[in-house]
Amino acid sequence: MSITTSMILRIEIDKSLITFGEVATAIHHAGGDLVAMDMIRAGKSVIVQDLTVQLNAEDDQQLIRAVNALKGARVVHVSDSTFLAHLGGKIQVTPKTPIKNREDLSRVYTPGVARVCMAIKEDPQKAYTLTAKRNTVAVITDGTAVLGLGDIGPEASMPVMEGKAMLFKQFADVDAFPICLQTKDTEEILQIVKAISPTFGGINLEDISSPRCFEIERRLQEELDIPVFHDDQHGTAVVLLAGLLNALRLVGKSIEQIRVVVCGIGAAGAACIGMLQAAGVRSIIAVDRCGALVPGSAYGNPTLDRIAAITNPERRQGGLSEVIGGADVFIGVSGPGVLKASDLRLMAKDPIVFAMANPEPEIDPELAQPWVRVLATGRSDYPNQINNVLCFPGIFRGALDCRASCINEEMKLAAAGAIASIVMDEELNEQYIIPSIFNDKVVPRVRDAVVEAAVRTGVARRIPPEYQSGENARGSQLLQENMLMY
Ligand SMILES: NC(=O)C1=CN([C@@H]2O[C@H](COP(=O)(O)OP(=O)(O)OC[C@H]3O[C@@H](n4cnc5c(N)ncnc54)[C@H](O)[C@@H]3O)[C@@H](O)[C@H]2O)C=CC1
Numbered sequence: 001m002s003i004t005t006s007m008i009l010r011i012e013i014d015k016s017l018i019t020f021g022e023v024a025t026a027i028h029h030a031g032g033d034l035v036a037m038d039m040i041r042a043g044k045s046v047i048v049q050d051l052t053v054q055l056n057a058e059d060d061q062q063l064i065r066a067v068n069a070l071k072g073a074r075v076v077h078v079s080d081s082t083f084l085a086h087l088g089g090k091i092q093v094t095p096k097t098p099i100k101n102r103e104d105l106s107r108v109y110t111p112g113v114a115r116v117c118m119a120i121k122e123d124p125q126k127a128y129t130l131t132a133k134r135n136t137v138a139v140i141t142d143g144t145a146v147l148g149l150g151d152i153g154p155e156a157s158m159p160v161m162e163g164k165a166m167l168f169k170q171f172a173d174v175d176a177f178p179i180c181l182q183t184k185d186t187e188e189i190l191q192i193v194k195a196i197s198p199t200f201g202g203i204n205l206e207d208i209s210s211p212r213c214f215e216i217e218r219r220l221q222e223e224l225d226i227p228v229f230h231d232d233q234h235g236t237a238v239v240l241l242a243g244l245l246n247a248l249r250l251v252g253k254s255i256e257q258i259r260v261v262v263c264g265i266g267a268a269g270a271a272c273i274g275m276l277q278a279a280g281v282r283s284i285i286a287v288d289r290c291g292a293l294v295p296g297s298a299y300g301n302p303t304l305d306r307i308a309a310i311t312n313p314e315r316r317q318g319g320l321s322e323v324i325g326g327a328d329v330f331i332g333v334s335g336p337g338v339l340k341a342s343d344l345r346l347m348a349k350d351p352i353v354f355a356m357a358n359p360e361p362e363i364d365p366e367l368a369q370p371w372v373r374v375l376a377t378g379r380s381d382y383p384n385q386i387n388n389v390l391c392f393p394g395i396f397r398g399a400l401d402c403r404a405s406c407i408n409e410e411m412k413l414a415a416a417g418a419i420a421s422i423v424m425d426e427e428l429n430e431q432y433i434i435p436s437i438f439n440d441k442v443v444p445r446v447r448d449a450v451v452e453a454a455v456r457t458g459v460a461r462r463i464p465p466e467y468q469s470g471e472n473a474r475g476s477q478l479l480q481e482n483m484l485m486y
């Protein structure tokens with residue numbers, strides 16, 4: 001399966017040699033779908049047009065060759081709309097107020113700013129009220145596990161991190177900065193993140209490969225007093241659980257009875273297994289490149305050893321095709337093409353398949369569809385998108401609003417329940433087990449659930465306005481008992 005993209009071809013056409021219809025037909029035969037046309041220059045014999053064409057990303061060269069092969073037509077320039085959307089980057093820093101005169105200048109900058117600096121020096125907690133810290137999250141990567149693209153390095157990871165920053169801002173009004181590190185050394189990453197942490201209200205770790213990501217997250221959370229959240233682990237696990245709860249509601253199976261196969265035991269897979277077990281799943285087989293993980297075996301990888309010890313009680317052995325028989329649920333967080341249609345035929349009745357690898361899932365959705373009851377992928381262009389974007393904006397909105405010191409298991413479970421609850425019984429169907437991020441209930445409901453769980457578990461350090469009076473006054477009381485007020 002390939003990604004559909006849209007490109008703009010600037011084409012020069014000599015009308016004495018070829019008609020526009022012939023060019024359009026050639027584009028169609030080369031796999032392109034003509035969706036828009038703009039006249040750039042209309043001459044008596046030669047015209048120049050911009051044609052917007054939808055096509056599979058892999059086929060662009062073939063399309064250009066097909067047009068250039070026509071007598072009287074020539075591709076002058078190609079712009080791909082996805083690349084155009086990235087020109088100069090996707091985010092910027094914008095001041096909240098303009099600096100119009102010297103008075104403004106002396107207020108926001110020197111000398112006025114000095115008094116504010118000294119107020120924060122006196123009481124560092126004032127950074128939360130007098131700087132952008134309260135609403136700012138660092139999106140930190142070392143570029144080692146970027147989507148399913150692997151270790152592509154910090155520069156190449158920037159577009160994804162800028163994308164995450166856009167999502168934070170658009171969906172939850174959180175200001176996020178991408179920070180892509182030129183190091184893979186755990187100790188160095190820890191030092192750098194700790195050193196920059198004063199600027200931020202939270203740390204979102206992204207696309208850091210396992211097993212280093214586990215130690216990095218754990219030690220940062222131990223040593224920092226702001227929430228540290230590895231999105232690929234917990235964001236994915238939260239959204240997976242939300243989707244699974246609804247898929248099970250649809251097929252009428254109970255979470256305690258299902259058999260689950262999880263393929264890809266990296267950051268996302270290990271966290272998904274943890275969350276499934278916390279939610280009550282008893283039978284899980286974990287599969288990585290070496291096949292099914294069996295308790296007691298040594299894999300030379302601490303994550304695989306740890307997961308092997310807590311899964312596969314029946315000690316089933318073999319590759320994915322050998323252990324998927326009888327499974328109710330397949331969860332893929334590995335890579336493309338791992339799952340075959342023949343594997344799906346071995347699953348139990350009403351198979352649920354979450355093929356979540358990005359950008360290409362474990363199986364082409366078109367191939368899988370005939371054999372499954374519920375299919376979800378990580379992609380935006382198919383129904384049932386199981387993607388951590390449903391979770392991290394609302395989770396951080398909630399954590400920042402109540403100034404949580406961490407994002408604990410209760411907050412994650414609450415977020416999963418909140419996402420699942422948006423799909424009403426009368427709406428639930430095979431194509432709709434999980435709401436879209438464009439559903440405007442998602443972020444507020446996740447945010448509220450996260451704040452409530454943070455207050456309940458004593459990690460909130462600020463009273464959000466809605467907890468200060470009325471029916472939420474109990475929350476306020478709890479907060480006052482549990483927290484440092486500032
Ligand atoms: N839909 C979503 O929201 C999310 C999807 N993902 C996707 O999940 C995948 C894994 O991400 P991470 O856990 O962060 O990466 P990771 O690099 O930490 O782990 C990947 C794991 O998959 C295993 N794997 C790769 N190919 C395999 C194969 N053919 N058979 C069995 N195991 C295989 C690797 O050995 C590794 O243990 C990526 O494609 C990523 O894009 C990750 C996070 C969120």
Ligand SMILES: CC(=O)C(=O)O
Pocket residue numbers: 146147148207231232357358378387388389
């Ligand atoms: C969605 C995401 O975070 C990933 O694929 O890595």
Ligand SMILES: [Mg+2]
Pocket residue numbers: 147206207231232
């Ligand atoms: Mg990621």
